[in-house]
Structures are given as structure tokens and as C-alpha cells.
Amino acid sequence: MSWKLKRTMHALLDAERGTIRKSWGGQAIRMAIAYPNVYYIAMSNLGFQTMYRHINLRPDTICERVFLPDREEEQVYRRQHIPLFSFESQTPVAQFDILAFSISFENDYLNVLKILELSRIPYLAADRDERYPLIMIGGAITYINPEPLADFADLIVVGDGEEVINRYLDRFLADMGRPRQAHLAEAAAIEGIYVPSLFSPASSSRPVVKQRLDRLDEYVAYSAVITPHTEFKNTLLVEISRGCPRLCRFCTVSYIYPKFRMVPAATVLQLVQERKQEEGTASGTAFDRVGLISSATSDYREIETLALGLRELGMKISVSSLRIDKLPEGLLQALVESDGRSLTVAPEAGSERLREVIRKPIPEAKILEGVERMLQKGVQNLKLYFMVGLPTETEEDIEQLIRLTLEIARCMEGYQRGQGHLGELILSINPFIPKPLTPFQWCEMAPPKVVKGKIDRIRKALRPFAHITVKHESFKSAYLEAILARGDRSLSRFLLVTHRCQGDWRRALRELGWSLESFLTVRENQEGKLPWEFIMSESDRRMITRQYERAFSLPLPYEVAPPGRA
DSSP: OOHHHHHHHHHHHHHHHSOOOOOOOTTTTTEEEEEEOOOHHHHOOOOHHHHHHHHHHHHTEEEEEEEEOOHHHHHHHHHTTTTOOOTTTOOOOGSSSSEEEOOOGGGGGGHHHHHHHTOOOOSSSOOOOTTTTEEESSGGGGTOGGGGGGGOSEEOBOOTTTTTHHHHHHHHHHTTOOOOOHHHHHTTSSSEEOOOOGGGTTTOOOOOOOOOSSGGGOOOBBOSOBBBOOOOOOSSEEEEEESSSSOOTOOSHHHSSSSSSSSSHHHHHHHHHHHHHOOBBBTTOOSSSSEEEEEEEGOOTTTHHHHHHHHTOOEEHHHHHHHHOOOOOOHHHHHHTTTTOOEEEEESSHHHHHHTTTTTTOOHHHHHHHHHHHHTOOOOOOEEEESSOOTTTHHHHHHHHHHHHHHHHHHHHHHHHHGGGOOEEEEEEEOOOTTTTSGGGOOOOOOOHHHHHHHHHHHHTTTTTTTTEEEOOOOOHHHHHHHHOOOTTTTHHHHHHHHHHTTTTTHHHHTTOOTHHHHHOOOOOOTTTTTTTGGHHHHHHHHHHHHHHHHTSSOOOOOOOOOOOO
8 A cells, every 4th residue: 555645544533523433343234425626625525424423323334435535546556556445444445345326427437437446346336246345326316316427326325315324234134145236135125225237217117216204303414524624624614505496497496306394493503502512622612613414505494593503602604605686684793794705695596587597587676676685684795696598588688697797796896896805706607507397307408609609799798807707617517417317328328438548538528429418408299208207206297398388388489489299
């Protein structure tokens, strides 16, 4: 083993608080949980941290972490022919019984292949036998469309994993010593476990039942490990709700989670108090900030009670973003008191008409009122999320996005002119991607040239204003995400070729004779089958179809043709 790799791991381990260490002696199941990205990003992911802690609660299981090496570390692994090893005990990954991937983002799929390669484990499930660990895949992507990874996985956990993982590990324990295929046949009978080799979505109408936790308070998701080497430095992350009641038509969250569920404020406060006491030292606790994880923070009914309680515990508070038309006074005050000089809101679209289409119907007056409230509290910098290329979008919608931005900028100038400092207004503008299991799954994605033209127009219009910054996601990244989000099982070929081409997915498309455009257009009509349809229930389909029809029953600009119908 390289002393350099070992020294790096030990330095990271020494900086952690809450690391779970178990002896290998007497543990029946040896499991590795991998996040397909580097340590800094992986340890910022609450789902990964939660499953690591949850699995280790079992007395019969040892679960260690695996991360993607950074570029320098990867060179050491390859140059010295060292197989990838686990974080806690530096055990070669191939020696574990199970290697489980927790995957949140499509663009990390290629990193799954890199981890398998570095671990010296065959990529395809069909090429693996009892000499290799079982490869399990879970995480946010399994709620939406697991098919692009199906050929690489022995098993996929579809939906919330907290309960089903224990049912599966009980089955694994009972099947120890049996042939792999016999075990997989037994595992396939567990609700929520999808065994791709035993199931063809194209030939079966039986849906795979997504798992759902009814009581979040029984499995509260929070950071198992606190570390300074992460995006959320010395912050305790706590999930306060799951799902979203808003039904925005571009967003998966309302549709993959059938119900908006909340953790009671009293439960969160008790958890924070206990963690504070556990992590306390003579020099203080390992964390001084609590990050509230929710897709709908403003819809959490007890948010003001929770914010006040956390401040009384001496905690600073962070949230990912706010709904600008629903800003509870207590939350806003707590955020500003927590050094919240910069806040993020997501209007998503520039015009009221387009916000109606995407079902985020916030009037411009409400947006400006929300901005004023933030500025009155002392917020200095604002970040706005917008999308371009949305269904029915016209040039007038882009023009209104520019006008709305300038109105917000003028509002900031009015409040900050006498302070001697003008805050920064950041626009984060990204291409709309029609995601599976949303009402817009039947819509097309605008071509790169069209999206670039719209962003260039916005940038040119706002360039004279020094305190306005326009940023956008890499087009390469966005269109790769679109391919991987909307693909089927045949994408295993694409991923393997792209991996061989060192991430050059355009070259991979050329080698395969495929076109980007085929992934941007409607894959099927409403009556046809979509690659991810096998995880849709009939009620899911009815709700999604109803929202699609409502979106396009709204008045359309004269230059926009209505979408084709089946």
C-alpha cells in the first residue's frame, strides 16, 4: 500500500468526529458503501451519510466507506498497481461481500465504472461470479430511472432504502453459502429490490414498487460524521421533510415522493441537543451550524418554532434555498442572525405566464416584495436560479427575465446605496432538462445552440451592470445529464464506450452511430412505453398526465405550437 495514500486517508479520518469503527472479527456481513465522487463531495451528501450510519447499527454487519480518488490519488493507484481500498480499514474493495453505491446524480454514473475498474471488479453483472462482491445500487436516481445502470448492478434498491436494506441483509445472511443466482432469485421477491437480470421492463407490465417511509421521525436522516473537509464545514445536516406539496411540473420531487412528510420540530431539536452533548469537548462542539435539508423549507409547518429553538441552542442555521413568496419571518430573522448575508431563491422563469406553465405561479410583485423583505433584514447578496429552454418559452419570456433581474438590481441599489457597498446579484441559469416521472417528461429539450443563444442574450443585456454576474452550468455536463436521465438499458454500451474514451461522450456517440438529438426529442408519446415506466404506478401516471394536460391547456403565445398528442 502506498504510504502517500495511507497518510491522506489517516489525515481525513483524524479530522472526523463520529467515525464508525468496527472490528472485522465476528461480523457476518462485510459491506462497503461507495459514493461515486471524491471525499469532499461524498461527505456533503446526507443520503450517503445516513445509510452508512443506518447499516452500521446492525451488530452482524460492518459497513465501510469507499470514495472516488482524486486525480493525483488515482495516478498513484494506477502507477503502483494498487487495488482501490476502503476508507476505514484500507481493505481492498473486492474483498467485501457487498459493494453498494449511493448515487444522487446522473453525471456520476461514469465514476461508478471508474471505481469498479480501480477495484478490479468486472463492470457487467453478467461477467461476475462468486469471486466478486454483489453490486447494489441505491440513492436518489433509483426513484427516477435506474435503467441506464441496470446491466452493471446485481440489485437495485428502488425508493427509500432505510427499511428495505434490513430486509435484504436478513435475506443475504440466510442465503450465505448458496449460489449467487439462487440468492438473487430470493432477493427479487423482496418488495423494493429490483434484480435487473431477472426482469425486462419492455416485456413486463408489473411495476417495481418504490419504497416509501411513512414515518420520517423513526428514521431521521442526519450527518453521521462531522468534518471540516466538506462543503458543509462543521455543519450538522438534518432532513426535516421529504417530498414537496407544490407539484412544479419540471421537478421530480413532488412526483417521486407520493406524500410530503415532515419530522416534528421537537424531534429535530432533541436530536441536535443530543448530538451537541455527544460531540462536546473542552473546546466546544464539533459543529456550530445546522443545515436544514428540505425541498420545501417554507412549507415545513413548524419552521419558525424550529428556527427559534435552534437559535436558543446556540446554533446557526442554513437552508439550501427559499421560496420567495413564502418567507416566514422567524426563519428569515434566524438566517440573517446566522451570518446569512447571502440567500438563494429560485424564480425558475422570467415571466408570470411561463411560471404559470411550470406551476410555480409567483407574481412579479411577490418576488419584489420578498426581495425587499430580505434587504430590510440586512441580506446583502442574492442568488437567483433560472432555467432556459422551458416548454412554450418565447423571446418575450427571456426579455422579461432580463427586466425582472434589473428590477431586483434596482431594488438592491435603493437599499444599499447609502451603505457604501453594493451587494452581488448572481444569476445561475441552466438548461431545462425534461426529467422522467414529471409532467414535462414528454417534452423536448432545446438544442445546445438555442440554449447558448438565450444565455448569451441575457449575459449581453446585463454586462453593463458590474454587480450582476451571470453563471451557467457546463453545456457538456447538462447534455450528458439529459442523455443519462432519459435513456434505457442500452446506455450501458454508451457508458462503457464513454469510459474508454475518458469521458468524451460526444466521441462515444459518434463511435456508436448515435445522435444527441435522439435523446432530446420525445422518446415516446403518452400512450407508448417510456424506459422508466416500470417504476410508475397507475396513480403516478394519472397525476403526471393530468398535470401535463393542464400545463398545455393554458393560453399559448401565438408563435408556440401546441405539443403533439398521442
